[in-house]
Amino acid sequence: MSDTLRAALALAGKDLRLEFRSKTGIISAAMFAALVLIIFNFSRDPTTVSNLDLAPSVLWATFTFGAMVALNRAFHLERENAAFDGLRLAPISREAIYLGKLLANLVFVSLVEAVTLPLFILFFDVDLSGALPGILLITLLATIGFVGVGTVFSAMVVRTRFAELMLPVLLLPFMVPPLIGAAMATTRLLAGRPLSDFAGWLRFLAVYDLVFLTLSALVFWAVVDE
């Protein structure tokens, strides 16, 4: 078990080192998220729609798009020099490869979210004081959910010609439950409702994460083996 973890951490570390060396990936994803926020701002009429009503939807839509952009990078970088063969040759389990890529993706998407959230607070003038820990928890749970599935799908679509297009097509249905859960919970949180009002949604997100992380780890070999 710890062999798997060690290999996964080595893999994630390599991914992050590569990403921070070039930085283009994270900058593109962050800029993309910022642009999405700006577009949302111009596409609404502030006099008719209140910020608080719109806020959770905008935030989660932005996170979704940002995550999509970030996810494709993980397996794309293994295509140069057939580096992925190097991972498959090594005495590491398929689950270790999945876990390593998952961890790197989580860090990456979290960074994009960390850039997006302050911009969101700024552009939409939303008061998040007191709600911040809650927002972070909801974000973490929902992110794990769709990055967990997204990691498997991005490994599949990287072999096709239109990977950037195929990933959203495959992944969007799987983002609906975490998105609904996160938006519902965020709305209640921002409306100042007590924890008991949205604990159910948090549980829902947690169960989704558990089920799909386990399933993804179990089927990942089918995506890796030839």
Added chain:
Amino acid sequence: MPSAEPLLAARGLGRRFGPSTVLRSVDLALVPGQVVLILGENGSGKTTLLRLLAGLLRPTHGTIQLGGKPFSSSDPAARRGLGLLSHQSLMYDELSLQENLVFAARLYGLKEPHLVAAAAMQGVGLAERGESRLGSLSRGMLQRAAIARAFIHRPPILLLDEPFTALDAGSADRVREWLSGRAREGCGILLVTHQPAEVWDLATDVGVLAGGTWAILESRPATLEGFLPRYRDAIRV
């Protein structure tokens, strides 16, 4: 073939890709110190055979044994006994040579990855290029780097896919020397090549793949010139 317990053995190995059958039935037994040259025309399945043996491909039929035990691609630990030098370097251009080798060492679970990486670079004569970005290395250096990576865990079984392609004479000499050293240490070596002259004297056995199986598999004949006519007959099948 000698009758010692083989490092690597295959029986009836076959592989299809969709409707096309690349390998029909291949038997193999590799013992320590053996250096087997694998020859054949393009498309005869040489690379496929190596990839099957390395666990990168699942056989359509047949079995592989590693040290007498069945080997399947779902058994990670067994892969420690193998190393494959592929056509491509399996490394990352944006990382330095040293970073690439340290990563490989970690993947193989080796203790003190930095020391192992340094020793590997030393072994292929690239100690001074450790900080260089991998993408900046010349072809010959890249091949040596790939060798350092492929065999960083010092496996007893070495699989090499056309190691001499596009190498200058000096680099080819170094690779030959390195291979000879490994064979003396008791490694088993399977080497696919289009340039048998480069390693003829080093080889102990020669195999020719044609029609999805061995057309020839025997101890290495004394001279390459004497062997070539039989090679041409074999591939004409």
Added chain:
Amino acid sequence: MNAGTRGRGAIRGGLAVSAIGLLALAGVYVLALKHTPVEIRQGLAQKIFYLHAPAAWSALLAFGLVGMVSVLYLWLQDPRLDLFAASSVEVGLAFCLVMLTTGPIWAKPIWGTWWTWDPRLTLTLLLFFIFLGYLALRAALTDRSERARFSAVIGIMGLLLVPFIHISVYLFRTMHPMPILMKPSKPSLPPEMLKTLLCSFGVATLLYIGFVMVRYGLAIRQFDREEAQHES
């Protein structure tokens, strides 16, 4: 049965079953239009329910089978299982389309709106997209075994997604009151309506079986043709 004739049985049988199914469909229509009472509140438009609900059932049946067959494929690696799953997806997609078109046609005269985020309609919409994604991925992959394995992964993950979509969309709906879509609750359905409904469920299942048999037969024949072409 040698390779040249494999699949022919499935096609013939499937065409027969489908023909029976289509005749039965016509029969159900007669039943629905002539012999079943008109629902008071919704009027004539409610009749489309006899097409709509069974289509949903067939789509869900198709989806469930795809998921289970996908698990079997990953276990047994038999290409016929993959061909069956793909056939089931195509048929399921067709039923989804029926449901997604009849839904709005039903909703408009009653609610004045084409679309409602009814939980089942939304589930069908997402099912539709999962099916489409499945087929899009298959079209983009050329290696047979890769295509089969990846399709199986989507099939399995898709199947497990269904309960989560159902729960979340249902809860979403109850929090956001929208025109409550009346569904004739089973116990209080007058017996004629229930009978018609059950008949149409039976017909939908029959049509599913027939269509999948034909599609599967065609898929097997194409598979064999590819094999033969390669030998020669």
